[in-house]
Every structure is written in structure tokens, then in C-alpha cells.
Amino acid sequence: xxxxxxxxxxxxxxxxxxxxxxxxxxxxxxxxxxxxxxxxxxxxxxxxxxxxxxxxxxxxxxxxxxxxxxxxxxxxxxxxxxxxxxxxxxxxxxxxxxxxxxxxxxxxxxxxxxx
Amino acid sequence: xxxxxxxxxxxxxxxxxxxxxxxxxxxxxxxxxxxxxxxxxxxxxxxxxxxxxxxxxxxxxxxxxxxxxxxxxxxxxxxxxxxxxxxxxxxxxxxxxxxxxxxxxxxxxxxxxx
Numbered sequence: 001x002x003x004x005x006x007x008x009x010x011x012x013x014x015x016x017x018x019x020x021x022x023x024x025x026x027x028x029x030x031x032x033x034x035x036x037x038x039x040x041x042x043x044x045x046x047x048x049x050x051x052x053x054x055x056x057x058x059x060x061x062x063x064x065x066x067x068x069x070x071x072x073x074x075x076x077x078x079x080x081x082x083x084x085x086x087x088x089x090x091x092x093x094x095x096x097x098x099x100x101x102x103x104x105x106x107x108x109x110x111x112x113x114x115x
Numbered sequence: 116x117x118x119x120x121x122x123x124x125x126x127x128x129x130x131x132x133x134x135x136x137x138x139x140x141x142x143x144x145x146x147x148x149x150x151x152x153x154x155x156x157x158x159x160x161x162x163x164x165x166x167x168x169x170x171x172x173x174x175x176x177x178x179x180x181x182x183x184x185x186x187x188x189x190x191x192x193x194x195x196x197x198x199x200x201x202x203x204x205x206x207x208x209x210x211x212x213x214x215x216x217x218x219x220x221x222x223x224x225x226x227x228x229x
Contacts, residue, residue: 032215043205044158044220051215090157094216102148102173103207103218105157 002027002095006106014114019078021109023091026072032094033074034103035065039087047089050074061085086113117142121206121221129229134193136224138206145211147189148218151175151202158205164189165211196228 007022025031033050048059055067061084065076074091091106119140128134138147145166150158160173162181170181178200180192193200203225207218 032217034217036220043222046217046219049215049217102160102163103158103216105150105159107155107157 002093002104004091004093004104004106006089006091006109008109009107010110010112012112012114013081015083016080019076019081019085019111021076021089021091021111023074023076023106024072025074025091025093027093027095029095030069033065033067034092034094035059035063035074035076036090036092037087038090038108044090047076081111081113083113083115086111119206119208119219119221121204121224123224124222125225125227127227127229128196130196130198132196134196134226136191136193136204136206136226138189138191138221139187140206140208140219140221141187142208142210142219143186144208144219145186146209146216146218147183148207148209149173149179149181149189149191150205150207151200152205152223153202161191161204162189193226198228200226201228202226 003026005024035047036044037047038044048057050067057065063078088108090108092103122137148163149161152158159175161179164170164183203223205223206221209218
């Protein structure tokens with residue numbers, strides 16, 4: 001079955017320390033992969049996307065994600081957290097073995113940044 | 116700049132009433148989607164459309180309907196609102212020409228059914 005799993009519902013880091021948000025997916029085919037961010041009471045903003053051109057994807061605000069096919073993972077990282085990074089982050093997958101263009105969302109990871 | 120808008124941003128209604136949430140995009144995208152967001156569930160797909168006169172059911176379509184009479188709009192109707200439909204609703208769109216199917220989201224509508 002196709003699924004997206006965000007391994008941590010909450011992550012807390014100190015300002016200036018690295019961020020790691022984990023995501024695994026289950027699919028027989030290479031999907032399109034995305035990370036979206038949602039700040040409190042706001043809509044969803046695209047952080048980055050994997051398009052099969054390169055396994056390391058750079059996004060906005062210093063975030064990166066690495067696609068690892070063997071591990072079916074697409075973890076999100078940032079070298080140094082900033083207070084403004086506090087938000088909800090969603091790993092999102094477009095499964096290519098269906099004819100449907102809709103996205104499947106993980107349940108989200110809430111990132112807290114402590115001063 | 117192209118954008119996607121939703122209205123109203125906040126709505127309070129009573130059980131049993133019909134409610135329509137508007138979604139309007141100026142991207143000229145063929146594909147449009149409605150999701151609901153609830154704690155612990157991420158976003159779940161309600162309905163989607165690949166073009167004018169095309170509509171399809173998503174995973175949580177019971178109690179909802181959509182119609183697509185033009186490219187720009189995909190209104191979502193709750194036929195008879197229920198308390199279980201209290202949620203935040205997001206509309207999104209994507210281009211048929213984008214092989215990655217990147218979706219762009221509206222700001223959301225917070226609906227409360229009393």
C-alpha cells in the first residue's frame with residue numbers, strides 16, 4: 001500500500017543547531033516528493049521538491065532534502081535553525097503508479113525552536 | 116501576480132445548513148483540489164478536478180460536492196453541514212503541463228459547524 005510516514009510528530013531544537021525532520025514513503029515507483037511548511041494560521045508554502053534531476057534538493061530558507069531510493073526516505077535538514085523556522089512541516093508524495101495527480105500528505109511534524 | 120484565493124476565510128454555520136466555500140485561481144491551471152485539515156491527519160483529499168466539467172471523489176468525499184463550470188473556480192458545497200465537518204479547508208491547483216504536479220495552495224477557510 002502507498003503511504004507517507006513522518007517519523008516524528010514534534011521536534012524541538014535550539015536556535016543555531018541543526019534540524020532533521022524525517023520522512024519515509026512506501027511505493028513501488030519513484031514518486032514526486034515535496035516538503036511544505038505551514039506557519040500558524042497560514043496556508044501551505046512549498047519548501048522544495050524532488051524531480052529526479054538530483055538526489056540532493058535545495059529549497060528556500062536554507063532547507064535541503066536528500067532522496068534516498070534504497071531507504072525510501074526524503075528527510076529534510078537545515079544546518080542552523082532560526083526562530084522563524086518554528087512551524088508545521090509536511091512531507092508530501094505524488095504517487096506515480098496511479099493515474100491521479102492528487103497528493104498524499106504525511107501527518108506533519110511540528111518544529112519548535114528554543115532561544 | 117497569479118494567485119489562488121478562498122472565501123470566506125472564516126465561517127460559522129449550523130448543523131443541517133448548506134454551505135458553499137469558494138476557490139478562485141488565476142494561474143490558469145487545469146487541475147484543482149479540495150483538502151480538509153484536521154489535527155493528526157495532515158491534509159486529506161475531498162474532491163478534485165482535471166478541467167471544466169470534470170470532477171472526481173477523493174478519500175473523504177461523503178457529504179461534499181463540487182462543480183467546475185470554468186477554469187478559474189471550484190466551489191465546494193456541504194449539502195447538509197454536520198459537526199464532523201468542522202475543519203480547515205484548503206484549495207489547491209496545479210498545471211497539467213508540470214510533470215511534478217506541484218500544487219499551490221490557497222490561504223484556507225476555517226469552518227465551524229455548531
